[in-house]
Amino acid sequence: MEKNRDSRRKLAGGVELGLLPRLVGYMLRQSQLVIHHEFHAAVKQENIRAPQFSILEIIHRNPSIRPSDISKSLGISRANLVPLLAELEAGGTISRKTDETDGRAQALHLTPSGVAKLKRLHRIVQTVDERFAASLGPDGRETLLRLLQTLLHGATSA
Amino acid sequence: MEKNRDSRRKLAGGVELGLLPRLVGYMLRQSQLVIHHEFHAAVKQENIRAPQFSILEIIHRNPSIRPSDISKSLGISRANLVPLLAELEAGGTISRKTDETDGRAQALHLTPSGVAKLKRLHRIVQTVDERFAASLGPDGRETLLRLLQTLLHGATSA
DNA sequence: TATTGTTATACTCTATAACTATA
DNA sequence: TATAGTTATAGAGTATAACAATA
Numbered sequence: 447m448e449k450n451r452d453s454r455r456k457l458a459g460g461v462e463l464g465l466l467p468r469l470v471g472y473m474l475r476q477s478q479l480v481i482h483h484e485f486h487a488a489v490k491q492e493n494i495r496a497p498q499f500s501i502l503e504i505i506h507r508n509p510s511i512r513p514s515d516i517s518k519s520l521g522i523s524r525a526n527l528v529p530l531l532a533e534l535e536a537g538g539t540i541s542r543k544t545d546e547t548d549g550r551a552q553a554l555h556l557t558p559s560g561v562a563k564l565k566r567l568h569r570i571v572q573t574v575d576e577r578f579a580a581s582l583g584p585d586g587r588e589t590l591l592r593l594l595q596t597l598l599h600g601a602t603s604a
Numbered sequence: 605m606e607k608n609r610d611s612r613r614k615l616a617g618g619v620e621l622g623l624l625p626r627l628v629g630y631m632l633r634q635s636q637l638v639i640h641h642e643f644h645a646a647v648k649q650e651n652i653r654a655p656q657f658s659i660l661e662i663i664h665r666n667p668s669i670r671p672s673d674i675s676k677s678l679g680i681s682r683a684n685l686v687p688l689l690a691e692l693e694a695g696g697t698i699s700r701k702t703d704e705t706d707g708r709a710q711a712l713h714l715t716p717s718g719v720a721k722l723k724r725l726h727r728i729v730q731t732v733d734e735r736f737a738a739s740l741g742p743d744g745r746e747t748l749l750r751l752l753q754t755l756l757h758g759a760t761s762a
Numbered sequence: 763t764a765t766t767g768t769t770a771t772a773c774t775c776t777a778t779a780a781c782t783a784t785a
Numbered sequence: 786t787a788t789a790g791t792t793a794t795a796g797a798g799t800a801t802a803a804c805a806a807t808a
Contacts, residue, residue: 461677466658469733471639473752478632485629500624502609508624514789517751518617528791550784550789575627581758582751590751593744600739676784684769708766708807
């Protein structure tokens, strides 16, 4: 605990960051930015971005899922989901049809092209994620995921 | 029908998230969103947001720092820093003057009002951060911060 | 020539409110 | 009335390119 006090966390430029490196929020933000940057560059060849990838993954694992349920699962508002789904449909990766039992809802599915694309994305994404996980050591990744999950679940019940 | 929930990673709505909860990038993003939401609500009364707070903290710890060095430290481009600094200056929390030795550069300082505001922000921010840290257990916070720092600066000795 | 601060611009994600059509 | 999908809009973060003043 003593090391926290006297360690002057400076960046390459010799700038003192003060309280920031001690804040979970700041460190989460910086880490997320770095990984997102790598992710974005890696999947650019597939012409997709992070939110769209998570949507594809959800649809793949939950065939006939409705946009409303995707919204709740990923924390993307229904309104903001609309252009994302439209983009995926226009790209031929997902299909929409009206739910048989509820005329208001839509049933979403991956197209064969979408399944193939998701499979390619899995390889790319796991490669990126493994590269970061490797720097954390074997239990580091599991420990980090466990802590983040705790953070997520503990916060939502407030 | 009610299968073991633990083997399958489902959210409250019964949606299968598949690979996502195993991805460091996804979990970082979700966690960061939750904390940022809390942070945003907590500091709204001070009429400030996360990037502006980190800028105030940097200036406070590095009097006479130049915008260019803030840019490098926080990963905010010089161009995007301009409106943020203008907003802080307009709010009376920072002051700018031309660097004495370099006519191109500016020397940034907190105003007395800015120092007082930062002090109030410290209390608010730490309260929010402590609330999340508490859910992680005694060593959880330190472990998390260490892992994130490792992620940021590549592999250093644990 | 290179750097600092700046302007302008575009894109993405996020956050609300209100509308339609269905239930 | 309540919900699902949609439209519209505004805000904020991010990313480039280009410019004037200065080094």
